[in-house]
Amino acid sequence: ETGVTQTPRHLVMGMTNKKSLKCEQHLGHNAMYWYKQSAKKPLELMFVYNFKEQTENNSVPSRFSPECPNSSHLFLHLHTLQPEDSALYLCASSQASSGGDNEQFFGPGTRLTVL
Amino acid sequence: GQQLNQSPQSMFIQEGEDVSMNCTSSSIFNTWLWYKQDPGEGPVLLIALYKAGELTSNGRLTAQFGITRKDSFLNISASIPSDVGIYFCAGREFYGGSQGNLIFGKGTKLSVKP
8 A cells, every 4th residue: 555546446448438547645745647557668657747737748649638636636537549548557646845756656557448 | 768778677586586687777867766566556666766876775675876876776685476576667867956757667577486
């Protein structure tokens, strides 16, 4: 138990569906992240939120839409995905400061399959 | 973009053996982290390193921040079956006053034969 929870743990969706992934951190951190993990590839950073403000969007297609309503919650809204978007989506949080953040703590991930 | 070279990609070892894996980068890092990921779970932080030359232990695990600041290694002594999993290194570059994002290696898959 790392203090970061994600729901659902597994999701199967069609290309025309709309779904959302949810992440919640109980660590009092002020930064949250979405990563995509595909087989045999390094973790890919998708989005970064510091103090609820989006500070990074690594050229992610618009069919992925993040939302951070407060420092404890992070969502990833999914719309008209493609089969190649099937992957493990990981949420992480950290305590960011003026010198930068340090350790990131990960949730268990949502295994997404797009049919 | 910056990539980390993590090796080996996979290891099959006998229970009780020691394990060593490493990560190298082409640029200077100011942070090295080592994570372990079990099947169906997210990565769990094992060890964090912040100073060149730093050697840190966590039980049977020992990691070092290379003197050149371009590499790090992780050792596991006397491996046991529950050490099975994928080990990731992660590092962060320092850009003259600000920090870059965390960059991950591709992982080392460890299998232990009882």
